[in-house]
Amino acid sequence: MLIRRRGTGARTEVASPRLAAASPESAFVLHVDDREIEALAGHTVAAALLRAGVTSWRRTRVTGEPRGVFCGIGVCFDCLVTVNDRPNQRACITPARPGDVVRTQAGTGHGDGASPGARDG
Amino acid sequence: MVGAACAYYAARAGLDVVLVDRGPVAGGTTGAGEGNILVSDKEPGPELDLALLSARLWREFAAEPFGSRIELEFKGGLVVAADPRELDALHALASRHRASGVEAPVVAADELAHLEPNLADGLAGGVLYPQDAQVQPALAAAHLIKAARVCGARLRTDETVTRVLRAAEGAVRGVATTRGEISAAAVVNAAGTWGGAVAALAGVALPVLPRRGFILVTEPLPRLVRHKVYAADYVADVASDSAALRTSPVVEGTAAGPVLIGASRERVGFDRTVSLPVLRRLAAQAIGLFPVLRPVKAMRAYVGFRPYLPDHLPAIGPDPRVPGLLHACGHEGAGIGLAPATGHLVALALLGRATDLDLAPFRPDRFEDRVEQAC
Amino acid sequence: MADASRGPGARLAVVGAGPAGIAGAVAAADAGITVTVVDAGPQIGGQFYRQPAASLHAHQPGALHHARGTWASLRSRFERHIAADRIRYLPDHHVWLAQRTDTGYRLHALVGPEQERSAPVSAHALLLATGAYERVLPFPGWTLPGVMTAGGAQAMLKGALTLPGRRTVVAGTGPLLLPVAAGLAAAGARIEALIDSADLRGLIRHAPAFAASPGKLVEGLGYALRFARYRVPIRYRHTVVAAHGKECVEAVTVAALDRDGRVRTGSERRIACDSLAIGHGLLPHLDLALSLGARIEDGNGPGVRVDQAQQTSVPGLWAAGETTGIGGAALAEVEGEIAGGSAASWLRQAANPDRADGGSRLLVSAQNARRRRRLRGFFAALDAVYSPPAALTDLITADTTVCRCEEVTAAAVREAVREYGATDPRTVKLLTRAGMGWCQGRVCGPAVARLVAECGGAAGALLDGASAPRPLARPVPLGVLALDDPDEEGTREHP
Numbered sequence: 001m002l003i004r005r006r007g008t009g010a011r012t013e014v015a016s017p018r019l020a021a022a023s024p025e026s027a028f029v030l031h032v033d034d035r036e037i038e039a040l041a042g043h044t045v046a047a048a049l050l051r052a053g054v055t056s057w058r059r060t061r062v063t064g065e066p067r068g069v070f071c072g073i074g075v076c077f078d079c080l081v082t083v084n085d086r087p088n089q090r091a092c093i094t095p096a097r098p099g100d101v102v103r104t105q106a107g108t109g110h111g112d113g114a115s116p117g118a119r120d121g
Numbered sequence: 122m123v124g125a126a127c128a129y130y131a132a133r134a135g136l137d138v139v140l141v142d143r144g145p146v147a148g149g150t151t152g153a154g155e156g157n158i159l160v161s162d163k164e165p166g167p168e169l170d171l172a173l174l175s176a177r178l179w180r181e182f183a184a185e186p187f188g189s190r191i192e193l194e195f196k197g198g199l200v201v202a203a204d205p206r207e208l209d210a211l212h213a214l215a216s217r218h219r220a221s222g223v224e225a226p227v228v229a230a231d232e233l234a235h236l237e238p239n240l241a242d243g244l245a246g247g248v249l250y251p252q253d254a255q256v257q258p259a260l261a262a263a264h265l266i267k268a269a270r271v272c273g274a275r276l277r278t279d280e281t282v283t284r285v286l287r288a289a290e291g292a293v294r295g296v297a298t299t300r301g302e303i304s305a306a307a308v309v310n311a312a313g314t315w316g317g318a319v320a321a322l323a324g325v326a327l328p329v330l331p332r333r334g335f336i337l338v339t340e341p342l343p344r345l346v347r348h349k350v351y352a353a354d355y356v357a358d359v360a361s362d363s364a365a366l367r368t369s370p371v372v373e374g375t376a377a378g379p380v381l382i383g384a385s386r387e388r389v390g391f392d393r394t395v396s397l398p399v400l401r402r403l404a405a406q407a408i409g410l411f412p413v414l415r416p417v418k419a420m421r422a423y424v425g426f427r428p429y430l431p432d433h434l435p436a437i438g439p440d441p442r443v444p445g446l447l448h449a450c451g452h453e454g455a456g457i458g459l460a461p462a463t464g465h466l467v468a469l470a471l472l473g474r475a476t477d478l479d480l481a482p483f484r485p486d487r488f489e490d491r492v493e494q495a496c
Numbered sequence: 497m498a499d500a501s502r503g504p505g506a507r508l509a510v511v512g513a514g515p516a517g518i519a520g521a522v523a524a525a526d527a528g529i530t531v532t533v534v535d536a537g538p539q540i541g542g543q544f545y546r547q548p549a550a551s552l553h554a555h556q557p558g559a560l561h562h563a564r565g566t567w568a569s570l571r572s573r574f575e576r577h578i579a580a581d582r583i584r585y586l587p588d589h590h591v592w593l594a595q596r597t598d599t600g601y602r603l604h605a606l607v608g609p610e611q612e613r614s615a616p617v618s619a620h621a622l623l624l625a626t627g628a629y630e631r632v633l634p635f636p637g638w639t640l641p642g643v644m645t646a647g648g649a650q651a652m653l654k655g656a657l658t659l660p661g662r663r664t665v666v667a668g669t670g671p672l673l674l675p676v677a678a679g680l681a682a683a684g685a686r687i688e689a690l691i692d693s694a695d696l697r698g699l700i701r702h703a704p705a706f707a708a709s710p711g712k713l714v715e716g717l718g719y720a721l722r723f724a725r726y727r728v729p730i731r732y733r734h735t736v737v738a739a740h741g742k743e744c745v746e747a748v749t750v751a752a753l754d755r756d757g758r759v760r761t762g763s764e765r766r767i768a769c770d771s772l773a774i775g776h777g778l779l780p781h782l783d784l785a786l787s788l789g790a791r792i793e794d795g796n797g798p799g800v801r802v803d804q805a806q807q808t809s810v811p812g813l814w815a816a817g818e819t820t821g822i823g824g825a826a827l828a829e830v831e832g833e834i835a836g837g838s839a840a841s842w843l844r845q846a847a848n849p850d851r852a853d854g855g856s857r858l859l860v861s862a863q864n865a866r867r868r869r870r871l872r873g874f875f876a877a878l879d880a881v882y883s884p885p886a887a888l889t890d891l892i893t894a895d896t897t898v899c900r901c902e903e904v905t906a907a908a909v910r911e912a913v914r915e916y917g918a919t920d921p922r923t924v925k926l927l928t929r930a931g932m933g934w935c936q937g938r939v940c941g942p943a944v945a946r947l948v949a950e951c952g953g954a955a956g957a958l959l960d961g962a963s964a965p966r967p968l969a970r971p972v973p974l975g976v977l978a979l980d981d982p983d984e985e986g987t988r989e990h991p
Contacts, residue, residue, distance in 0.1 A: 042549025047656030055744040056641035061341060061378070062903040066743055068641040069660075070900070070939075072648025073543060074536065075629045077934030078900060086610065088340065088418075088934075092648075094609045095538070095549075108378060112343040146917040152926050259926035263916040278919055279954070340934065340971060377902075377929060382974075395787060395967040397595060397604075397981075405978035415978075416612075418971035421936060 028098035032057075039096040046072070046079050046091035049102075057081045057091065059106035080109060122151040122258055122457050123449050124311030125265040126464025131309075132272035134468050139303055140274055141296070143281035146266060147259035149313045150456060153425025154258040155336060155371070155381050157349070158458040161198045161250035162356045165221040167482035168434060168455075171462050173222065174478060176252050178461035187264035191256055192376040198253030198349040199228070199236055200356075201244045201410070208245040211353040215248040224251050239345050239413045253349055255373060258457045277303075285323035285446065293323070293445030307471055309447045314428040316436070316450030320485075325442045328488050329451050331426035333392065335385050335399050337407070337419045341378030345413060349373040352410065355384065359454060360433060364388035366399065370406035372414075379420070382407040384454070386427070393424050427454045430488075437463055437483035438470050447471070448485040507532060508839050509603060509619030511591055511784060514542020515567070515825045516817025516832035517625035518574050523836025524623075525577040529843055532617055533583060534605055536590045540571065542627050543647060544825040546654040554657065566829060589615065592970040594622070594784040600812055601788075604981075606970055614976045620846075621812045621839045622788075624800065625832060626781040628818035631942045632668070633776050633884060634898050634906070635891045637739030637748075646676040646775035659685045661771030665748050667691035667736045670777040670882045671824075674719040680773070681726040688769050690723065690730045691750050693757065693776075693888070698881035705877035708870050736774060737764060737891055745772055757885020776884040778822045779942070783969040788813060795821050796879035804860055806835035807842075814839050822879070827871035834860050834868070889950045892943065899940040901933020909944055913951035920954050921945050922964065936966055 027038045030048055039048035046069050049057060056066035058080050070078040074093040083089045083102050087109035091102075106112075128140040142148060158179055163169040180195070182188055200215075202208035215225040228247040233240050236249065266276055277300070284297040285308055295304035310327075312319040320327035355369040364387065371383040385399045400422055408415050430436060430451035440446040449467050452459050462478070469476045508524050510517045513535035521531045533540075541547050545567050548554040577583040589605035592614070596602075600620035607615050630645040632638065642661060644652075646668060649660045659680060665688050666677040677690045699706065706713060723730060737749045737759060752763035782792060785800045791809040793801040799821030806814050816835040817828035838860075860868075892898065894907035912918040912927040921937075921944045924930055930944050931937030937944070941964065948954070 040552060042551035043656050043658075047652060047658045050652065050660070051656075051658050060903055065639060065903070066641050067639065067900075068744075069644050069648060069652070071630060071645045072651040073629060075935060076900065076939050080934070089609070092651075093536075108341045108343055110343050145919050145923040147923060147926055152923070259923070263912075263918070263927050267916055276917055278917055337974070337977075338932075339974070377932075379932075394789075395593070395595075397593065401978055401980060404974040408974055408978055415973070415975035417974050419968060419974055419977055420934065420971050421932075422967045 030096055030100050030102055032102045033104055043096045044092055045081060045083060045089070045094045045096045045100070045102055048096045049091065057102070057104040059104075061107050064106065081105060082109060122147070122154070122262045122265075122460045123313065123452065123463050124309070125262040125269070126460040127309050127311050127449050127467045128269040128274050128464075129265040130464040130468035131471055132269040132274040134472055136468070136471060138269060138274035139277060139305065140266065140269070141277045141280055141282055141298060141303070143279070145278050146276075147262045149315070150425050150427060151258045151262050151313075153334075153336070153423055154457050155373070155383055156192070156256045156258045156261075156457055157455065158254040158256060159198060159250070159349070159455065160223050160252045161200055161218070161225070161248075162359050163455075164360065165217045167479070169218070169221055169223070170478055171435075171459055172455070173252075174465070175459050175462035176254065178465060179254060179256070179458075182461065185268070187268060191260040191264055193254065193256045193261070194376060195254045196348050196373075198250040198351070199233075199247055200250065200351055200353055201233065201240070201247040202353040204245050207353045211246075211248055214356065225249070237347055237350060239411050240350065241410055241412055249348075255349055255375075256457065257375070261457070282319065282322065285319075285443075287323075287443070291444060293443060307445045307447060309449055309467055309471075311449040313450050313452075313456065314426045316428060316448065320440075320448065323440075323443050323446050325440060325446070325486070326488065327436055327448060327451070327485055328431060330388060330429045331391050332429040332453065333385070333387050333389050333424060333426055334383065334454065335396065335403060335422055335424050337382040337400060337403050338421045338423070339380045339382070339414070340418045340420050342374070342380055342417065344374055346372055346374040346380060346411065350410060351384075352406070358384070358386055361386070362431070368399065368402045368406060370403070370410050372407050372410055380414070380417070382419075386454075388429070391426060395422060395424070427452075428456065429453050432487075434482055435459065435463065436485040437466055438476075438480040438485065440485045442486050507619040508621045508623060508836075508843065509534060509601060509617055510623045510625060511535075511594075511603065512542065512625035512627055512817070512819075513537065513540040513585070513587070514625060514627050514817060514828065515544060515570070516627075516819070516828035516835075517542070517623070518570055519829040519832030520623045520625060520814070520816055520836035520839070521583055522570060522573045522577060523833045524840040525582040525836075526573075527837060527840035527844070529582075529840040531577075531583045532586065532619060534586045534589045534591060534603060534617055536588070538587050540574065540585070540587075541567075543651065544828075546651055548655060548657055552657060566826075570829065586615075586617070589617075590970050591784060592968055592972050594788055594969075596788060596810070606972065606976070611970070612973055612976065614972070614979070616981055621814070621843055623814040623816060623832075623835050623839055624785055624808075624819050625815070625817045625828070625835075626784060626819050628778040628780050628822055629938065630672075630775040631777050631779050631884075632774055632939065633888050633892070633946070634896050634940075634943050635736060635738060636893055636896050637741070637745070638774070639897050639900055640739050640741050640745045641743065642741065642745035642770055643739050643772045643774065646670075646672050646773045647778075649771070649773035650676045650679060653679055653683055657683075659683060659771075660773060661769070662686060663688050663769045664771040664773055665689050665691060665736070665750075665767055665769045666773045667748070667750075668775040668777075669693045669884050670775060671878050672775055672778065674716070676773055676775075677728060678719050678722045681722065681728055687726065687728040688767050689750065690728055691734045691736055692730070692732050693735045693753055693885060694732055694882050695755075696732050696881075702877035702880060705873045709874040712874055735759070735888065735891070736772065739772055740766075745769065748772055753885065753887075757887040758890060776888075777879075777882060778818065780818045780820070780822065782819070783966045785813075785815060785819065786965050787967055787969070790815070796876045797822055804865070805838035806831055807838060812842070821872075821875075823871060823875040827868065827875065830864050830868045830871065834864055886946070886949075889943075889946045892947065898943050898947065899928070899930035899933060899937075901935050901939075902929040902931075904928045904930040904940075906947060909947045910951055913948055913953050918953070919948070921948055924948060931964070934971065937964055
């Protein structure tokens, strides 16, 4: 069983080998704001974040609420995140690639709104 | 919007008003408008006089309770010229504007960036129009209607007028609709692009034709565009009689975040099919003015039909051919901006009072000698 | 060549590489037609047959699906046609516009996850197999991270072998909840409860339709057994009333419903969880069909109207699968096969109008027609059983977010209807911004339509806001839109 624990220990993720019996290629590093998380080739950015215990990576424009994955299939645009300086990428359909720099975003994603990873606007 | 303004002013003046629409509030061109409140694109003369009166009335609206709820922004307009020839024409128009009392200071090429930091380099110069403003049209119409209802006006939506009822001697006595009859001493035709059809119900001709326009709406953005910015050839497009496609960039930010990109004009009837060539041109021209828009995403596109009358002036006021019938339509692309003045004038006409603008240039029967049919 | 030759070089474009699209492409290719399949995903399969990425080396990916045989065979036939150059397969292509041209159709697709360049695809005929997405009706707390659609939780599991959390509540209504809960449980999630608002007595009322598909009944029984094995408590005639938590979901409140679908006060119970997988049925993607002018009907929910040969009201345009009305993967395959065969015949006939094809227009084998009828009947019955009660709008409190993208509350929507004369969903959009955000009303459309109806307005010609046109089916960078397409008016195809 693969278990990933977040620093606070609040959530754990489990991927059971029982069913799909996956033995993935070697993991690589994704930079997410000021930390590093592990990702597997073939994962989307959303999957990598969820497996690392991260459930939200965006603050909404008007009320600053946290958002993460909702529909999971690229229809709802809730899971928007900045990847390699491209804002408003749907994390659930964006493949994670080695060395990707992922930044949480706020506001319109174009540098407005306070957030740890926001670009200077 | 025009109907809403007529209802608002008439109800506030104490008249008993029933506002009827075959669809919902803002269901016609109003729901497809950009929200232009411009003096800058009006030829000096009756059109400009109407626009100046209306701009003043919009400022009065700002002080009303609903003023802060309709995204009304007195941001000013910046008209830019791409080359010296265009600049000359722009300066000439601005000079005539100033002679008519419009504020229109010239902006030198090297001052443009100060007003609009994201504007492209290399433009020849521009003119600033501080009296230009912007509003969210559907919200404005809805709030005006609500205010009218507070004064006793009644709203009937999803109800189509089928006949204008006339008394034996020919005067209007009301309308018949899909839900029954409404008796009234006066009927105001504020049916916009469908004003010709409503006029026909009263047995008169009003040659309103649709002039299709597309608008692109971007994703929400931080404030990139401070004014309503448009190219000098926009004025020529508005004034043109051509049925063929004319496009000229109009770019503005909105309070809600997205940037609106216009403007196209063509006479193709009521064809709502998306025209990719038009959208391409709008996108290319917008990037031409604001290169920062290149990676920005267009989220949606929508279409609207401006009510076009052959001499580019609306039809406002009593119809001499039918006592009791008034018109308030045919404003082409200026219906939002000109609505308050139109409503104000119509209310005065309904009350039988003198109007503060001469309505003669807007007479609804001025096309009688024309062969063109209303659609 | 200016003249549209619909001969042997004729081309069918298929949008969507799920069961309907693949079945359609294979059927057309079998009949000698060259096909281009365009799909937004990186692999074929759509939602139903979603596979983990190859690099995850899943040993038994089929273990995640419950109908392995037919898909495996369809997939290998598809791959053989690709190898033989009869099918061109374009993954990671997101169609943002479909147009009719003089010679057929032209699609414009954004390429890759970055979606920063566009590729055109032309064809003489078009099959829309664009699938479905989930309807979720709002409730307090539904925007909390950790709350995702049931299909989304399944997509995470199938595509990335990832669970939404450790303790999951599966809720809502619809046949999708069963495989989602079963799949998550089998993968090691603890399913705290399966909460479904449906009233199972509906199953008895519609027994004949269910009995006609015994395979489906067996499937249903299989789930019941699995839930017993994994000890998943199931509550029918229950609904999630609220989700609670600060930065993510920590618990949900569940309540029983009475006959009218209204919450039975006093029945509320709190269930601790760290994830909620919720869905209230599926809705077809209708954007491309609408923009091409195809007639939409409201049968069991909205769908593109098609005839016996799966042809739409627009010449040269076919539709199959969820696009024509929600009906599951097996029905999608049957409809796709019929559509592909019909399109092939149409294309061949147009190329050889003089040749008597001896009833080539009769394209539906008796067997396929029977299967289609049976499966449609089954899903019509399911739809009746699993229809979310109208009273679910009672749960939508004033400050519940209705439009997630623009953060518009139910109070604003209700005010627009009651105070400002917004008697239809489009006007609500204009006055409140609900539906103007990134998803362009796909998620909030159903809720807005129901709130409009609740306040006495007209929900619109079709429920769920399905009739709203979206000329741009995807967000398009202005720089991409600005590029001239040299073949815009022409008939030459791009390689």
